Amino acid sequence: GAVVSQHPSRVICKSGTSVKIECRSLDFQATTMFWYRQFPKKSLMLMATSNEGSKATYEQGVEKDKFLINHASLTLSTLTVTSAHPEDSSFYICSARDSGTGYGYTFGSGTRLTVV
Amino acid sequence: QKEVEQNSGPLSVPEGAIASLNCTYSDRGSQSFFWYRQYSGKSPELIMFIYSNGDKEDGRFTAQLNKASQYVSLLIRDSQPSDSATYLCAVLNSGYSTLTFGKGTMLLVSP
Numbered sequence: 001g002a003v004v005s006q007h008p009s010r011v012i013c014k015s016g017t018s019v020k021i022e023c024r025s026l027d028f029q030a031t032t033m034f035w036y037r038q039f040p041k042k043s044l045m046l047m048a049t050s051n052e053g054s055k056a057t058y059e060q061g062v063e064k065d066k067f068l069i070n071h072a073s074l075t076l077s078t079l080t081v082t083s084a085h086p087e088d089s090s091f092y093i094c095s096a097r098d099s100g101t102g103y104g105y106t107f108g109s110g111t112r113l114t115v116v
Numbered sequence: 117q118k119e120v121e122q123n124s125g126p127l128s129v130p131e132g133a134i135a136s137l138n139c140t141y142s143d144r145g146s147q148s149f150f151w152y153r154q155y156s157g158k159s160p161e162l163i164m165f166i167y168s169n170g171d172k173e174d175g176r177f178t179a180q181l182n183k184a185s186q187y188v189s190l191l192i193r194d195s196q197p198s199d200s201a202t203y204l205c206a207v208l209n210s211g212y213s214t215l216t217f218g219k220g221t222m223l224l225v226s227p
């Protein structure tokens with residue numbers, strides 16, 4: 001089945017630094033990937049849609065200069081949290097759509113970001 | 117605004133019982149419907165998808181779809197404590213562009 005690999009699984013960074021999260025589709029090509037964040041006991045919140053070879057589409061209220069998304073190839077999308085602050089601490093999850101799963105999303109394992 | 121509604125729960129069932137999780141959606145043009153399971157601190161995992169009216173069974177799980185009523189459900193037979201998780205309903209919007217997720221129903225299965 002479709003596998004999406006996400007790294008790192010956990011990261012702790014100092015306030016003001018940047019963190020990059022990678023998301024790879026391992027056994028299929030993903031022209032579109034999606035980035036979510038989730039706060040404890042809250043629902044998934046779509047941050048942006050990442051399209052291979054073009055600019056990402058951000059949801060309303062998401063700062064595109066803070067959350068930089070790059071989708072340079074059909075199997076790799078990255079999310080960089082720039083100048084991180086404690087309020088950016090959250091669970092970030094990427095996903096990709098695969099026709100083998102009826103066009104549902106396969107999710108990566110998520111990245112727990114803690115900004116201290 | 118395309119919406120997917122779920123009861124937040126928690127839905128509590130004893131071990132061995134049938135758990136019934138329900139979901140309604142607003143986009144009448146939706147074609148595909150998905151159930152995800154999310155354990156605390158983990159990412160969602162796809163359990164089943166369905167796109168035809170009726171039932172679709174996979175092991176202890178049965179997805180049911182009624183497009184006329186805009187209603188989709190998930191039945192879990194012989195519930196186990198390991199089934200305790202949040203279950204997310206998701207609907208593929210007409211045009212196959214994006215999935216819209218419900219807020220999820222928390223299921224608690226007591227031994």
